[in-house]
Amino acid sequence: MILVTNDDGYKAKGLKKLIEIANEFGEVVVIAANESQSARSHAITIKDPIKYKVANNGLANYIIKGTPVDGVKLAICSLLDRKPDLILSGINHGTNSSSSVVYSGTMAAALEGAIHGVPSIGFSLLDYHPDADFEPATNYIKQLISNVLASGLPQGTCLNVNIPIEKAEAIKGIRICRQSNGYWIEKFDTREDPRGSKYSWLTGKFVDREPESEDTDEWALRNNYISVVPVKTDLTAHDMIQQIKHWEKESESNEKKQI
Amino acid sequence: MILVTNDDGYKAKGLKKLIEIANEFGEVVVIAANESQSARSHAITIKDPIKYKVANNGLANYIIKGTPVDGVKLAICSLLDRKPDLILSGINHGTNSSSSVVYSGTMAAALEGAIHGVPSIGFSLLDYHPDADFEPATNYIKQLISNVLASGLPQGTCLNVNIPIEKAEAIKGIRICRQSNGYWIEKFDTREDPRGSKYSWLTGKFVDREPESEDTDEWALRNNYISVVPVKTDLTAHDMIQQIKHWEKESESNEKKQI
Numbered sequence: 001m002i003l004v005t006n007d008d009g010y011k012a013k014g015l016k017k018l019i020e021i022a023n024e025f026g027e028v029v030v031i032a033a034n035e036s037q038s039a040r041s042h043a044i045t046i047k048d049p050i051k052y053k054v055a056n057n058g059l060a061n062y063i064i065k066g067t068p069v070d071g072v073k074l075a076i077c078s079l080l081d082r083k084p085d086l087i088l089s090g091i092n093h094g095t096n097s098s099s100s101v102v103y104s105g106t107m108a109a110a111l112e113g114a115i116h117g118v119p120s121i122g123f124s125l126l127d128y129h130p131d132a133d134f135e136p137a138t139n140y141i142k143q144l145i146s147n148v149l150a151s152g153l154p155q156g157t158c159l160n161v162n163i164p165i166e167k168a169e170a171i172k173g174i175r176i177c178r179q180s181n182g183y184w185i186e187k188f189d190t191r192e193d194p195r196g197s198k199y200s201w202l203t204g205k206f207v208d209r210e211p212e213s214e215d216t217d218e219w220a221l222r223n224n225y226i227s228v229v230p231v232k233t234d235l236t237a238h239d240m241i242q243q244i245k246h247w248e249k250e251s252e253s254n255e256k257k258q259i
Numbered sequence: 260m261i262l263v264t265n266d267d268g269y270k271a272k273g274l275k276k277l278i279e280i281a282n283e284f285g286e287v288v289v290i291a292a293n294e295s296q297s298a299r300s301h302a303i304t305i306k307d308p309i310k311y312k313v314a315n316n317g318l319a320n321y322i323i324k325g326t327p328v329d330g331v332k333l334a335i336c337s338l339l340d341r342k343p344d345l346i347l348s349g350i351n352h353g354t355n356s357s358s359s360v361v362y363s364g365t366m367a368a369a370l371e372g373a374i375h376g377v378p379s380i381g382f383s384l385l386d387y388h389p390d391a392d393f394e395p396a397t398n399y400i401k402q403l404i405s406n407v408l409a410s411g412l413p414q415g416t417c418l419n420v421n422i423p424i425e426k427a428e429a430i431k432g433i434r435i436c437r438q439s440n441g442y443w444i445e446k447f448d449t450r451e452d453p454r455g456s457k458y459s460w461l462t463g464k465f466v467d468r469e470p471e472s473e474d475t476d477e478w479a480l481r482n483n484y485i486s487v488v489p490v491k492t493d494l495t496a497h498d499m500i501q502q503i504k505h506w507e508k509e510s511e512s513n514e515k516k517q518i
Contacts, residue, residue, distance in 0.1 A: 041328075042300035042361045049450075049458035069300075069362075074459065077445040099374055101494055102301045103328075108361075115358055115442045139513040147506050156440060157496045174510035176503050178495040181415060183374045186336040191308075199308035200333065228506070230499035235360055236437040237416045240489035244435050247406055247487070251433035254398040 001027045003075055003084040003118075007037040007068045007092065007105030010060040014091035017134040018123065021141055022088055025149065029080065031062040031071045038094070040067045042108040050074060068109035076116050086149060087113035090123035090161075091134050091141075097124075097162040097217040097227060098182035098208065107160055107231070114158040115233050119148050121159045126221065136168035140226050144174070153230075160229040164221050175225040180216035181209040260286045262334055262343040262377075266296040266327045266351065266364030269319040273350035276393040277382065280400055281347055284408065288339065290321040290330045297353070299326045301367040309333060327368035335375050345408060346372035349382035349420075350393050350400075356383075356421040356476040356486060357441035357467065366419055366490070373417040374492050378407050380418045385480065395427035399485050403433070412489075419488040423480050434484040439475035440468040 002022045006015040010032035022028045031052075045066045052064040052074065062079060064071050068089065076083060089109040096104040106122045113120030123141060125132055144161060153159070160179075164171065184204035192198055208218045217227035261281045265274040269291035281287045290311075304325045311323040311333065321338060323330050327348065335342060348368040355363040365381045372379030382400060384391055403420060412418070419438075423430065443463035451457055467477045476486035 036306070039303045039305045040300075041302045041367070043302045044298045044300075044362055044461060046298045046461055047295070049460045050447075051456060051458045053456065070461070073443075073445045073461065074447060078447040078449065078459065099492060102367075102370060102374075102492065103303055108300070111361060115361075140510060143510060143513055144506070147503070147509070151503075154499075157499060160494075173513070174507050176500050176507055178497060178500060179493050181493065184332075186332045188309075188333060188337040190337065197310060197312065199310045200337065201308045202303060202305055202329070202332065226510075228503070229494075230496040230503065231494045232496040232499075233358060233361065234438050234440065235419075235488075235490045235494070237489040237491040238437060240413075240416060240491075241435050241437060244406070244410075244487070244489065247403070248433050248435055250406070251399060251402060251485075254402055254432070 001029060001082065001084050002086045002088060004028055004030045004088045005068060005071050005109050006032055006090050007040060007109065009033050009036045010063050012093060013131060014093050014125065014134055018088055018091050021138065025145055029075070030060040031064060031075045032060045033071065034063050034065055037067050037105045039103050040105040041103050042069050042111065043067045045070050068105040069112045072109050072112040084118055087118050087120035089120065092124035093130065093132055094128040095124055095126045095162060096122065096160060097221060098180040101160055101179060101231060110158040111231065111233050114156055117155040119153040121148060121161060123161045123163065125163045125165065127165045136166060136171060137163040137226060140171070140174055144228065156233045157230055160231045162217060162221055162227045164224050166224050170224055171226060172224045174228055175220035177217040177220050177227045177229050178215055179229050180218035182218060183207055260288060260341065260343050261345045261347060263287055263289045263347045264327060264330050264368050265291055265349055266299060266368065268292050268295045269322050271352060272390060273352050273384065273393055277347055277350050280397065284404055288334070289319040290323060290334045291319045292330065293322050293324055296326050296364045298362050299364040300362050301328050301370065302326045304329050327364040328371045331368050331371040343377055346377050346379035348379065351383035352389065352391055353387040354383055354385045354421060355381065355419060356480055357439040360419055360438060360490060369417040370490065370492050373415055376414040378412040380407060380420060382420045382422065384422045384424065386424045395425060395430060396422040396485060399430070399433055403487065415492045416489055419490045421476060421480055421486045423483050425483050429483055430485060431483045433487055434479035436476040436479050436486045436488050437474055438488050439477035441477060442466055
């Protein structure tokens with residue numbers, strides 16, 4: 001059974017496309033939010049209850065008032081009678097490459113699947129338009145789903161797939177990449193409301209710190225490839241552990257100080 | 260200049276304690292939300308404007324209506340006249356060890372700092388109580404701030420520090436660890452409102468998948484150590500890239516299919 005979800009809400013065109021593709025691979029269950037949950041990242045709802053309804057309206061089986069991660073948790077731990085074989089998230093309207101992975105609700109749903117040991121893929125098209133054209137990438141998406149169904153993914157790892165805005169014939173293929181080192185410079189458009197309170201609109205511009213590197217997702221996308229980054233839920237900077245290990249020794253003197 | 264922030268809101272006791280400690284190290288600027296932003300993860304506010312006010316009320320310099328990451332972005336990209344030398348986030352009321360790092364607003368603020376190349380530390384005490392006792396860890400927190408100010412942290416890396424609930428004399432010191440492989444099993448407490456709509460309260464229970472491993476944060480905390488995990492913003496599962504590299508070759512046939 002394949003669980004399909006997204007962060008743009010149950011009416012999004014990208015979700016419809018992903019359901020259509022998923023249907024070719026087996027039984028599909030769809031859980032999605034009642035409205036857009038973009039940039040909600042790995043947020044979960046803990047102060048309020050999560051509301052949901054059984055919809056079965058051809059667009060989704062379950063519609064929730066909650067975040068993408070709420071939806072995956074609710075499906076795995078409560079609604080479904082067994083663990084899904086695969087989680088597909090998206091297709092997102094807009095990029096989730098490079099450091100955008102950490103802000104993304106689409107990828108958070110996939111990461112939550114990976115935490116639970118379910119092979120999971122997040123798909124994003126570099127087009128924010130509600131009527132974006134998801135058709136050109138169809139065969140590549142099918143290939144990736146086949147690959148993951150055939151070989152699985154280790155617990156704690158999922159895939160971040162980004163698709164350039166190109167016609168099918170211009171897409172050069174798939175590149176297995178690493179996440180580029182980039183960031184968003186935010187320009188805050190700050191205004192004053194009629195009562196004198198300040199408010200700011202967030203309007204970012206992405207900066208790739210390593211535009212020359214050819215093994216990154218940003219390079220792949222700029223060169224008309226579909227980027228596939230294997231992403232993991234272990235955030236440890238393993239190579240740094242030895243570098244700061246001597247801090248342990250120093251802390252012994254604190255212990256004495258405090259006794 | 261040290262930027263201090265948190266996810267429990269500007270009135271939280273843990274924030275007050277962190278400001279008090281930070282004041283010993285230099286000029287401090289505080290930005291915090293008007294109310295709790297726990298479990299908001301790396302969410303950012305894009306559909307609505309971010310509201311903020313200059314407070315300078317002894318508790319915070321800026322109070323925002325937004326997420327912890329909104330606050331860091333707003334401070335770095337708009338409010339501050341220069342990049343801070345250090346970002347301190349917390350002290351959180353509650354754990355952010357193991358996989359909880361991905362749900363945490365406290366750690367998202369630190370990760371956002373790391374993305375921008377500012378050495379950043381997130382502190383969390385394993386006590387959710389509003390009146391939790393942050394005193395016992397004081398000297399350890401000071402040591403870690405000194406260490407980071409002295410040696411810096413590489414761009415893209417920050418520290419996830421968790422503190423056990425113990426008296427000062429029972430804390431055994433600091434352990435540099437890796438993130439334990441764990442997850443939350445959610446029990447949804449599902450109810451029906453008077454109009455027949457369903458709603459569920461999320462009530463999770465943490466499971467450590469590797470309780471025997473002695474190099475993890477969970478082990479350190481169970482054994483009365485303060486856990487320090489170096490955490491990075493590069494989520495790539497680097498060791499997997501070679502394993503699935505052959506998918507690139509396969510994708511060439513898709514290209515032909517589509518032309």
